[in-house]
Amino acid sequence: MTFRQRSNWVGYAxxxxxxxxxLIFVFLPVCMSLWLSVVQxxxxxxxxxxxxxxQNFQDAFKDDLFWKATSATLRYAALMVPAVLLIGxxxxxxxxxxxxxxxxxxxxxxxxxxxxxxxxxxxWQWFFNTEFGLINFVAHKIGxxxxxxxxxxxxxxxxxxxxxxxWTIGATAxxxxxxxxxxPTSFLEAASLDGASGRQMVSRIILPIxxxxxxxxxxxxxxxxFQMFGQAMILTGGGPEFSTRGLVQFMFETAxxxxxxxxxxAVSWLLFGMIAVFAVIQAAFLxxxx
Amino acid sequence: xxxxxxxxxxxxxxxLALIVIASGVTRSVLTGGLTVSKKVNITFWNGFTxxxxxxxxxxxxxxxEANPDVDVSMQRIPWGTYYNKLTVAxxxxxxxxLFIVHADALPxxxxxxxxxxxxxxxxxxxxxxxxxxxPYVLDRVKxxxxxxxxxxxxxxxxxxxxxxxxxxxxxxxxxGNAHVPQTKEEFLHAMKATTIEVSANQPEKQWGYALTxxxxxxxxxxxxxxxxxxxxxxxxxxxxxxNIKALEFVANLAKxxxxxxxxxxxxxxxxxxxxxxxxxxxxxxLGDLTRMNSFHYLGGMIPTIGNHPGxxxxxxxxxxxxxxxxxxxxxxxxxxxxxxxxxxxxAAAGQVPARRSLRATxxxxxxxxxxxxxxxxxxxxxxxxxxxxxxxxxxxDLAVEKAVRGQAEPKKALREANxxxxxxxxxxxxxxxxxxxx
Numbered sequence: 001m002t003f004r005q006r007s008n009w010v011g012y013a014x015x016x017x018x019x020x021x022x023l024i025f026v027f028l029p030v031c032m033s034l035w036l037s038v039v040q041x042x043x044x045x046x047x048x049x050x051x052x053x054x055q056n057f058q059d060a061f062k063d064d065l066f067w068k069a070t071s072a073t074l075r076y077a078a079l080m081v082p083a084v085l086l087i088g089x090x091x092x093x094x095x096x097x098x099x100x101x102x103x104x105x106x107x108x109x110x111x112x113x114x115x116x117x118x119x120x121x122x123x124w125q126w127f128f129n130t131e132f133g134l135i136n137f138v139a140h141k142i143g144x145x146x147x148x149x150x151x152x153x154x155x156x157x158x159x160x161x162x163x164x165x166x167w168t169i170g171a172t173a174x175x176x177x178x179x180x181x182x183x184p185t186s187f188l189e190a191a192s193l194d195g196a197s198g199r200q201m202v203s204r205i206i207l208p209i210x211x212x213x214x215x216x217x218x219x220x221x222x223x224x225x226f227q228m229f230g231q232a233m234i235l236t237g238g239g240p241e242f243s244t245r246g247l248v249q250f251m252f253e254t255a256x257x258x259x260x261x262x263x264x265x266a267v268s269w270l271l272f273g274m275i276a277v278f279a280v281i282q283a284a285f286l287x288x289x290x
Numbered sequence: 291x292x293x294x295x296x297x298x299x300x301x302x303x304x305x306l307a308l309i310v311i312a313s314g315v316t317r318s319v320l321t322g323g324l325t326v327s328k329k330v331n332i333t334f335w336n337g338f339t340x341x342x343x344x345x346x347x348x349x350x351x352x353x354x355e356a357n358p359d360v361d362v363s364m365q366r367i368p369w370g371t372y373y374n375k376l377t378v379a380x381x382x383x384x385x386x387x388l389f390i391v392h393a394d395a396l397p398x399x400x401x402x403x404x405x406x407x408x409x410x411x412x413x414x415x416x417x418x419x420x421x422x423x424x425p426y427v428l429d430r431v432k433x434x435x436x437x438x439x440x441x442x443x444x445x446x447x448x449x450x451x452x453x454x455x456x457x458x459x460x461x462x463x464x465x466g467n468a469h470v471p472q473t474k475e476e477f478l479h480a481m482k483a484t485t486i487e488v489s490a491n492q493p494e495k496q497w498g499y500a501l502t503x504x505x506x507x508x509x510x511x512x513x514x515x516x517x518x519x520x521x522x523x524x525x526x527x528x529x530x531x532x533n534i535k536a537l538e539f540v541a542n543l544a545k546x547x548x549x550x551x552x553x554x555x556x557x558x559x560x561x562x563x564x565x566x567x568x569x570x571x572x573x574x575x576l577g578d579l580t581r582m583n584s585f586h587y588l589g590g591m592i593p594t595i596g597n598h599p600g601x602x603x604x605x606x607x608x609x610x611x612x613x614x615x616x617x618x619x620x621x622x623x624x625x626x627x628x629x630x631x632x633x634x635x636x637a638a639a640g641q642v643p644a645r646r647s648l649r650a651t652x653x654x655x656x657x658x659x660x661x662x663x664x665x666x667x668x669x670x671x672x673x674x675x676x677x678x679x680x681x682x683x684x685x686x687d688l689a690v691e692k693a694v695r696g697q698a699e700p701k702k703a704l705r706e707a708n709x710x711x712x713x714x715x716x717x718x719x720x721x722x723x724x725x726x727x728x
Contacts, residue, residue: 148553
């Protein structure tokens with residue numbers, strides 16, 4: 001055995017545990033879900049499984065609850081993605097401009113992201129409580145009306161988005177900050193010597209350099225938004241009137257409460273298709289912009 | 291370098307071998323491979339994660355002491371994920387020997403194929419007396435004439451009142467005690483009398499009554515207005531005139547502003563916080579009140595607003611898994627009989643025993659709330675007996691929510707719900723032709 005071959009074997013041997021877990025816990029379930037999406041499998045009667053082709057997908061297109069869940073997912077993504085990009089960028093600029101205490105503030109911003117979604121959800125359930133919640137308490141103190149955050153269709157989705165922003169913004173801000181810190185200071189100094197204003201430096205130098213990382217944040221936040229589940233499940237349970245019940249919750253409840261695994265798997269592939277389509281459109285759009 | 295590579299490969303292989311050996315030993319220890327026990331070990335799953343779980347644990351402890359040849363161990367799982375886990379475990383042939391299922395979920399669990407018949411509990415030494423159970427309740431656990439479980443309790447919805455608020459509003463009996471409203475007139479009067487608007491002495495509005503779980507509130511009215519889920523042929527009739535009347539009553543309370551607005555979120559929490567004088571909720575909520583020392587509460591029947599008294603109810607049912615050995619099954623049956631015979635203690639946790647004889651005891655009659663709620667048993671209505679209960683309930687709850695929020699007229703909301711439920715049942719007939727009509 002040559003040295004190169006032996007090196008390869010060592011590499012494969014070290015990779016083996018991960019590859020094994022990847023095959024068992026990722027590849028196999030993906031294949032299983034593809035198979036499930038074309039069969040009628042009701043876990044409450046698993047012995048009567050039969051191949052139904054694309055029937056599960058057709059059923060989804062005719063299902064009002066599927067479209068309600070799609071609408072909720074799109075509304076969440078439409079609010080969440082721009083908000084995260086904007087607030088994350090502003091926070092990163094703020095941190096970048098700090099001379100003292102940056103590390104402390106960065107740590108504080110990042111801490112919520114370390115919480116489990118259940119813990120964050122329960123905390124915000126209290127914040128949003130109409131009667132004794134922190135937000136309405138503060139609102140009352142400054143003369144604003146108390147809002148039914150979690151029990152009114154108009155406020156429920158914004159409430160879920162606010163909690164999600166709080167929960168995820170730290171990581172986004174740090175990713176953008178890291179990219180900001182990598183901009184050579186000579187670029188900014190040269191621009192300054194040439195008489196560029198702060199606004200011009202941001203729009204002509206910083207943002208173009210940040211474009212790849214903003215694109216990355218855009219894509220990952222969009223994918224994350226389509227997969228929204230725990231936040232709404234804990235804050236609102238998907239209500240009121242299913243207005244915050246996203247596709248993942250619909251899929252989960254169909255498969256694990258209704259035990260219709262075939263239909264649930266088909267919904268998961270439809271969700272995958274949506275995410276893929278959005279990701280391709282975004283990539284094409286941003287590539288053209290570049 | 292070559293020695294280093296050789297060391298890496300050998301080290302890796304040795305490490306993997308150690309992991310395999312260690313996992314094997316651990317598994318053996320965990321599964322009891324290294325120990326021998328003469329006891330029959332019974333695993334018992336349920337969702338009693340509240341104070342009820344403490345009472346059940348105590349019952350198990352006493353059973354284990356009285357039956358040294360059996361060891362029952364309890365696993366509590368929150369109801370929210372309980373049925374997922376139970377079904378997955380049961381479908382795989384594993385799962386607990388003994389488990390609790392709500393009466394309305396039993397058809398679904400039974401379809402999954404792991405629920406055993408349990409005629410033995412009503413036969414032989416220590417047999418439970420069938421006549422000691424209400425026929426309506428027994429019917430919910432019978433499929434094709436065979437018992438698939440033993441009802442442990444009944445949990446009806448009932449009226450919870452804040453006794454102090456009723457007294458302050460002048461709702462008292464001849465002895466000066468708070469009078470729990472029983473008729474529609476009394477209830478509406480009590481609602482009005484206990485509602486206090488904001489004033490100099492009243493910084494926050496006090497409500498006479500608040501809706502809790504809207505779907506359950508409506509189902510209570512369904513039982514009173516002779517409403518039903520399906521007709522005699524099993525076809526859904528959610529939009530029948532009786533159900534529309536029931537939903538109209540509930541929706542009009544919100545529409546007229548006589549209860550907190552739907553977006554307010556008051557309900558059970560408002561009642562606990564003494565902002566609401568009366569609510570309808572399940573007897574199982576009692577555990578929440580018994581922990582509050584300063585709260586003088588009273589229980590009563592849901593006031594008769596429809597044609598006669600009525601409420602919605604359900605039961606915890608004790609079931610066995612298929613595939614148990616004779617010894618295991620005998621031990622499980624003995625445990626079920628023990629728990630059933632001792633369900634008066636279970637009642638203290640906020641339940642009504644399924645056994646008539648226990649409900650007739652002075653001890654039970656002294657349990658004010660449970661006893662008051664139990665008086666509704668002749669008039670109670672359980673959710674429909676269908677394997678697609680999850681979707682059925684989801685659709686009906688959505689219709690009720692739409693009506694209460696004023697998004698749709700009750701008639702329209704129920705018509706849409708009925709259409710959706712017909713589609714669901716038709717789909718179920720096509721997908722499960724073998725499981726219709728049992």
